[in-house]
Amino acid sequence: EMSAAQSRSAVLEEQIAENPGRFRVLTGDRPTGRLHLGHYFGTLHNRVRLQKLGVEMFVLVADYQVLTDRDVADDLPWHVEELVLDYLAIGVDPHRGTIFTHSAVPALNQLMLPFLSLVSVAELSRNPTVKDEIAHSRQSAVSGLMFTYPVHQAADILFCKSNLVPVGQDQLPHLELTRTIARRFNNRYGDGTAVFPQPEALLSSAPLLLGTDGAKMSKSRGNAITLAASADETARLIRGARTDSERHITYEPATRPEVSSLVLLAALCQKRPPEEVAADIGSAGAGALKKVVIEAVNEYLAPIRSRRAELARDRAHLRRVLAEGNERARAVADVTLAEVREAMGGCR
Ligand code: ATP
Ligand code: MG
Secondary structure (H helix, E strand, O other): OOOHHHHHHHHHHHHHHHOHHHOEEEEEEOOOOOOEHHHHHHHHHHHHHHHHHOOEEEEEEOOHHHHHOOOOOOOHHHHHHHHHHHHHHHOOOOOOEEEEEHHHOOHHHHHHHHHHOOOOHHHHHHOHHHHHHHHHOOOOOOOHHHHHHHHHHHHHHHHOOOOEEEOOHHHHHHHHHHHHHHHHHHHHHOOOOOOOOOOEEEOOOOOOOEOOOOOEOOHHHOOOOEOOOOHHHHHHHHHOOOOOOOOOOOOOOOOOHHHHHHHHHHHHHHOOOHHHHHHHHHHHHHHHHHHHHHHHHHHHHHHHHHHHHHHOOOHHHHHHHHHHHHHHHHHHHHHHHHHHHHHHOOOO
């Protein structure tokens, strides 16, 4: 069964194909560890695809947001570079897009302030994704930053007036809040004209990929297969993945989440329908399924992994890409901030 956001995404795909120039994308990730297949099939793959279609692209390394659920940001410069490395390895083109970090664009923080005034504490506390992240957080106390990061994200999306955000399912509540903030800002200060667009989420065909334990694949849960893993490590992780006691392999995400997520993984890598992958394996069982998944994933990731290893040898290039992106992002943010001040009337 298709969610409202999924059917909307199908309509958006048609509009993008017709007129890619109408869209501007912002997406991002936290530099907290290597990107995994959940990130890849949830959003990264869409970014590369959209960029190739000619959609303008902003990609944010959300370094400030590392502090939402961690006391200190260990080895931050290293993790930032690793994330840029992942982006370049999957095919994000830094010359036709903008890769940048939070900390390099102070205007983002200034934008967050009026946005915070447009949401209620009750709205912030209701956010289901924040609740879930608090539940999984290693910190004993919930910081104000954890509580307000969806507003921070609204500033990230709106500073460049992005109208399209390719994300996984967990981001839908945040995007709804961004739309609310844009609407309220326009109503309160817009004087008849819209300062900000109301951005839309673009879901992929895998908006919630599960990890080897059957829960959402996640950096923080130790159930992820990273893009940078070796072929052997990938095989070991998939061999250890949870399945169920039924021998016959089928694709039934609602009732057989573990087996179905393995089937889906192979299907995404082989660009085939998951039902067909499941039918091919049938009564050969979970061992045969895992073998297929291991081969499919390793084959799919091989060129990405070798490109990554190649790019990793030139760290100066990674830093150059970021410096150029930061410069562009700062210029865009300054223009928007000036516009916001103007709209708010003398608030300097
Ligand atoms: P994680 O959530 O893995 O612990 P993170 O919090 O650092 O790592 P996010 O910022 O939550 O990473 O994720 C970046 C993007 O990847 C978001 O658009 C998110 O929706 C998407 N994403 C993350 N995990 C998955 C998944 N398992 N399936 C689909 N999309 C995912
Ligand atoms: Mg997350």
